[in-house]
Amino acid sequence: MSIYAPQTAEARARRTRTGRILAVTALLVGAAVVGPQAFASDGPVEPVAVDVYTVGTGETLWDIAASLTPAGDDVRDTMLDIQHLNAMADTALMAGEQLYLPVE
Incomplete structure (x- = not known):
């Protein structure tokens, strides 16, 4: 009860x-x-000089990064820079896509 x-x-x-x-x-x-x-953010971010690049048919992110990487440097670091600069989740590219590339 x-x-x-x-x-x-x-x-x-x-x-x-x-x-x-x-x-x-x-x-x-x-x-x-x-x-x-x-x-x-962790602090003030310095502006980065960039070029705009249009991806051609059959080009890969590796190809583009390799053409920008100075001799003796790692292409993977350049790929990561490009991915970060363009807020890319992966390395997939499409012909005609425009990318920001770091200017050195």
Whole structure:
């Protein structure tokens, strides 16, 4: 036997609504705290001189990076620079695509 009175539908709805409001408020506070940090940088960024290059048919990122890499340097480092500069997720290229290439 329960010593508590049975809850009405109105009381359950009020409790559910209060829980949702608290959850949304917690998410908004979390976003306000973490959100700006997602866009923050480590410090001032120096501008980089770039050339715009149009990818030709059959060209790969390796080919393009190899033509820019000075003798004795690693082509993979140049590839990473190009990927970072163009916000590329992978090394796939399409003919006609334009890339920013670092000027040295």
